[in-house]
Amino acid sequence: xxxxxxDIDNIGLISLxxxxxxxxxxxxxxxxxxxxxxxxxxxxxxxxxEFALGxxxxxxxxxxxxxxxxxxVPAAQEAEVVGDFNGWDGVNHKMEKNQFGVWxxxxxxxxxxxxxxxxxxxxxxxKHSNEVWVDRIPAWINYATQDPTKFAAPYDGVYWDPPPxxxxxxxxxxxxxxxxxxxxxxxxGMSSSESRINTYREFAxxxxxxxxxxxxxxxxxxxxxxxxxxxxxxxxxxxxxxVSSRSGTPEDLKYLIDKAHSxxxxxxxxxxxxxxxxxxxxxxxxxxxxxxSQDSYxxxxxxxxxxxxxxxxxxxxxxxxxxxxxxxxxxxxxxxKFDGFxxxxxxxxxxxxxxxxxxxxxxxxxxxxxxxxxxxxxYLMLANYLIxxxxxxxxxxxxxxxxxxxxxxPVSEGGIGFDYxxxxxxxxxxxxxxxxxxxxxxxxxxxxxxxxxxxxxEKCIAYAxxxxxxxxxxxxxxxxxxxxxxxxxxxxxTDASPVIERGIALHKMIHFITMALGGDGYLxxxxxxxxxxxxxxxxxxxxxxxxxxxxxQWNLVDTEHLRYKFMNNFNRxxxxxxxxxxxxxxxxxxxxxxxxxxxxxVFERGDLVFVFNFHQVNTYEGYKVGCxxxxxxxVALDSDATEFGGLGRVRNMLYISLVxxxxxxxDVGLVLLAWQA
Numbered sequence: 001x002x003x004x005x006x007d008i009d010n011i012g013l014i015s016l017x018x019x020x021x022x023x024x025x026x027x028x029x030x031x032x033x034x035x036x037x038x039x040x041x042x043x044x045x046x047x048x049x050e051f052a053l054g055x056x057x058x059x060x061x062x063x064x065x066x067x068x069x070x071x072x073v074p075a076a077q078e079a080e081v082v083g084d085f086n087g088w089d090g091v092n093h094k095m096e097k098n099q100f101g102v103w104x105x106x107x108x109x110x111x112x113x114x115x116x117x118x119x120x121x122x123x124x125x126x127k128h129s130n131e132v133w134v135d136r137i138p139a140w141i142n143y144a145t146q147d148p149t150k151f152a153a154p155y156d157g158v159y160w161d162p163p164p165x166x167x168x169x170x171x172x173x174x175x176x177x178x179x180x181x182x183x184x185x186x187x188x189g190m191s192s193s194e195s196r197i198n199t200y201r202e203f204a205x206x207x208x209x210x211x212x213x214x215x216x217x218x219x220x221x222x223x224x225x226x227x228x229x230x231x232x233x234x235x236x237x238x239x240x241x242x243v244s245s246r247s248g249t250p251e252d253l254k255y256l257i258d259k260a261h262s263x264x265x266x267x268x269x270x271x272x273x274x275x276x277x278x279x280x281x282x283x284x285x286x287x288x289x290x291x292x293s294q295d296s297y298x299x300x301x302x303x304x305x306x307x308x309x310x311x312x313x314x315x316x317x318x319x320x321x322x323x324x325x326x327x328x329x330x331x332x333x334x335x336x337k338f339d340g341f342x343x344x345x346x347x348x349x350x351x352x353x354x355x356x357x358x359x360x361x362x363x364x365x366x367x368x369x370x371x372x373x374x375x376x377x378x379y380l381m382l383a384n385y386l387i388x389x390x391x392x393x394x395x396x397x398x399x400x401x402x403x404x405x406x407x408x409x410p411v412s413e414g415g416i417g418f419d420y421x422x423x424x425x426x427x428x429x430x431x432x433x434x435x436x437x438x439x440x441x442x443x444x445x446x447x448x449x450x451x452x453x454x455x456x457x458e459k460c461i462a463y464a465x466x467x468x469x470x471x472x473x474x475x476x477x478x479x480x481x482x483x484x485x486x487x488x489x490x491x492x493x494t495d496a497s498p499v500i501e502r503g504i505a506l507h508k509m510i511h512f513i514t515m516a517l518g519g520d521g522y523l524x525x526x527x528x529x530x531x532x533x534x535x536x537x538x539x540x541x542x543x544x545x546x547x548x549x550x551x552x553q554w555n556l557v558d559t560e561h562l563r564y565k566f567m568n569n570f571n572r573x574x575x576x577x578x579x580x581x582x583x584x585x586x587x588x589x590x591x592x593x594x595x596x597x598x599x600x601x602v603f604e605r606g607d608l609v610f611v612f613n614f615h616q617v618n619t620y621e622g623y624k625v626g627c628x629x630x631x632x633x634x635v636a637l638d639s640d641a642t643e644f645g646g647l648g649r650v651r652n653m654l655y656i657s658l659v660x661x662x663x664x665x666x667d668v669g670l671v672l673l674a675w676q677a
Contacts, residue, residue: 008032012413013406016457020405023368027406027414030374034381034411041322048386054327055241058102059140060116060159067107067114067159069124071138072320074101075291076126081105082135083122083159085115090125100320101295114161121145121156128289136286137239139297139324144226144238144282145245155228155238155282160250168254172261174339175217177393180584181420181521182575183268184216185466187223188247188256189230190536191526193554195547197230200252204259207526210554212263214529214568215575218395219260220268220342222467224253224332228282231538233467235344236311237272238283240328250336257337266339268395269332273325273383274345275311285312297321306348308356316349316375325379326386333390340395341387343418346407347400349376360402367404377416384417395419397461408458423460423519425450427469430510434480439616444594444601447614451517452591462518464511466525470536478507478531478567486533490556490563496645502616504563505646507531508570508639509612515574516610517591517603520584522575530557530568566645573644577637583608592626604628608636 011027014020020027038048045051058070069081079097080090095103103126107115116122123135137144137157147153191207192198211219223234226242234244243253260267276297277283288296297320298304298312306313315321332338348354351371360366387394398407398418409415429450433442454460470476479486481503489500496504515522533556537549556564578584586606593602599615602625609627613620627633640646 008035013409013415016409016413017405017455019364023364026368026372030377030381031414033374034378037322037378038382038385048326048382049330049389051323052326052330052386052390054323055140055331058323058327059138059142059241060122060161062114062161063106065109067109067116068104069095069107069138070102070104071095071124071140072100072102072324073124073126073287074295075128075287075289076103077128077131079103079124079126081107081122082125083116083157084120085117085122085159095124116159118159118161118163119143120159122159123157129291130289134286134289135281137282139284139287140241141239142241143245143250144242146228155226157239158245162251166251168251168258170254170258170261170337172258174261174337174391174393175264175266177339177395178217178266179582180578181218181266181395181461182216182578182584183218183220183461183521183523184211184214184526185220185222185523186211186526187233187467188221189223189244190538190547190550190552192551195551197246197547200248200256203247204256208256208260208263208265212265214572215579216265216524218266218268218339220270220523222270224269225272227277228279229277231540232277233471233538234270235272236277236279236309238277238279240276240284240324241331254336261337266395267337268340268342268397269336269338270344271329271332271341272344273314273328273379274343274348275306275309275313278305278311288312294318297324303352306354308354309348313348316373316379322379322382326383329383329387330390333387333394339391339393340397340419342397342399342422343380343383344399346380346398346421347402349373349380350400350402350404355402362403364405367402380416380418381411385411388417397422399424401425403455405455405458408455408460420459420461420519420521422523423454423462425453426462426514426518427465430464430477430514431469431474431480434477439614442599442614444596444599444614447513448517448591448594448601448603451514452589454519459521460519461521461523462514463523463525464514465528466523467536470525470528470532475535476528476532477510478503478528479533479535481506482531482533486531492561492563496563500563504531504566505639507567508644509614511571512574512639513601513610513612515578516583516605517589517601522578522584524571527552529571530564532556563645566643570639570644573637577608581606581608581636588628590628602626609633 008028008031041048041051060069079095081093082088082090095105097103124138125135127133141157143158143160144155145158146155188203189197191203225237226239226244227234227236228238229236243250257267278285280286284297293300293315299315304313352373353371396418397420399422401424406415408418408421411417465477482499485499489497537543539545539547557568583606589605591603601612603610638650640650642648
């Protein structure tokens with residue numbers, strides 16, 4: 001539990017990095033803002049935890065003999081509830097407004113049953129200043145659907161209150177927090193091998209066992225929050241408390257999470273609090289009818305609109321916005337038993353310029369100035385404090401490209417409180433090399449610098465590619481390496497071409513050196529573990545609404561005579577290596593050799609010695625490698641092993657001091673384990 005009362009004058013972050021001393025006033029200011037806001041909430045709401053129970057007050061809730069509905073719509077002049085239950089005529093269901101702009105109504109039961117039937121459609125209808133009545137989906141709705149028989153049908157809110165016999169009951173406890181997360185990033189909708197949208201239950205039964213078999217310990221689910229535009233990848237959220245109905249019901253998602261927990265897998269959720277869909281008819285933006293920012297979820301004018309994303313930006317200083325977003329976090333933790341979050345678009349939140357047309361060089365002036373959005377920083381500090389108090393073992397990750405110091409340090413030190421940030425420069429480096437450089441132009445120093453360029457005491461999640469690198473217009477690493485030959489050259493029944501041989505070897509090397517040297521955790525996007533070909537393209541008008549590129553071809557890795565199995569086997573072995581030796585959490589990280597001529601990188605992490613040969617031609621016999629510990633070593637992992645599609649050319653016993661190594665071109669070479677001093 002987080003019970004430390006933060007000391008404004010003693011910023012622990014500065015003691016870790018004296019270079020931050022010139023910015024002490026900035027840290028004191030934002031810490032005071034955070035403490036003042038927290039104290040204000042505690043004074044008027046009891047505690048931050050109680051404040052974050054907004055979903056028990058707002059939206060639809062059951063009280064003895066009544067359904068109570070509340071909605072914050074200060075701009076409304078009149079309001080009423082409409083839906084299937086009253087024939088969409090709200091004349092008998094008028095709402096009342098209090099001094100804070102909250103409209104409410106108590107709807108008595110009918111013949112002992114709720115007046116609004118479970119799974120029936122509902123909306124709030126209100127009149128604003130132009131004397132215009134509009135229908136909107138309630139902001140706190142738990143479920144929203146659209147008519148599947150109508151093309152581009154608008155979404156409707158759904159009153160979700162299943163009887164006890166239909167409510168999913170969790171059976172398994174949350175798994176303990178791993179020392180190092182090995183994350184499998186997944187999109188449920190596109191996880192089927194068929195050209196259709198997959199369901200939560202099918203994902204749980206068919207895909208989760210694959211993830212467990214490959215020795216991941218964490219699943220990160222994308223596109224959970226309802227989003228009316230499927231091709232947004234889930235990032236243009238319309239209904240923040242509702243699960244995406246394309247893949248099933250709230251009870252189905254609970255089944256998925258419980259099934260993951262039964263397998264020892266933790267589940268993180270991609271949470272989008274950096275912006276909201278600009279949709280009016282089915283999104284939160286529909287409550288913005290031209291009122292002032294203080295009476296809206298969003299800022300007005302340019303500050304309230306993201307020009308690149310075509311989305312609305314939250315007013316993080318607004319009391320009801322804080323209630324809404326903090327309650328949203330607690331909702332997913334308490335109701336669905338998620339184990340943490342990956343916060344999307346954090347860079348956009350941290351700065352008024354949102355990172356648009358800005359290059360971050362690492363100069364501290366870029367992080368602490370008038371361009372810093374302190375309102376958003378305070379919200380993130382409150383969010384991380386809240387998450388820790390609700391679930392101390394939660395894992396919280398920030399998607400931030402700027403590298404702001406303190407993002408990954410505790411709030412009590414003056415930090416923002418995340419456990420990890422994504423190492424977003426790493427995939428950009430690999431894509432640049434694969435697209436723009438010949439093999440002989442690859443710089444071992446540049447690769448090593450990119451992989452090790454992270455702040456001391458702030459943890460990173462390393463990844464070679466995520467969903468971002470596979471969006472239409474780009475390709476997966478495997479497809480960049482092997483391209484069209486993947487259609488004809490992946491059969492083990494014929495000899496591998498030079499393109500396929502190089503591609504599989506580099507695919508293994510790129511992902512493994514990223515994992516081993518790039519951070520304190522590892523992430524892989526669904527399918528990339530076996531070199532999924534092509535790209536991702538959601539159904540849209542431009543592709544005749546096809547799902548062909550919006551699925552995962554599991555048959556490729558399941559077919560025994562195809563070479564995809566080799567990349568999958570190696571991915572499984574990578575994760576198992578960390579499971580056995582915990583090198584991702586080791587404080588011992590020594591890069592002992594970076595040789596540009598030999599194209600060899602050697603480093604130690606924990607008890608392991610890693611040797612990578614990126615030379616496209618040279619094979620080295622009797623290669624000397626210096627090690628911290630003298631003695632006898634054995635091979636812990638070898639990418640040239642036949643089970644990984646290699647030729648099995650590396651010997652299994654080596655003696656370190658003068659190491660006799662046999663390193664093949666494009667070969668991870670060896671991971672050596674000291675086993676006898």
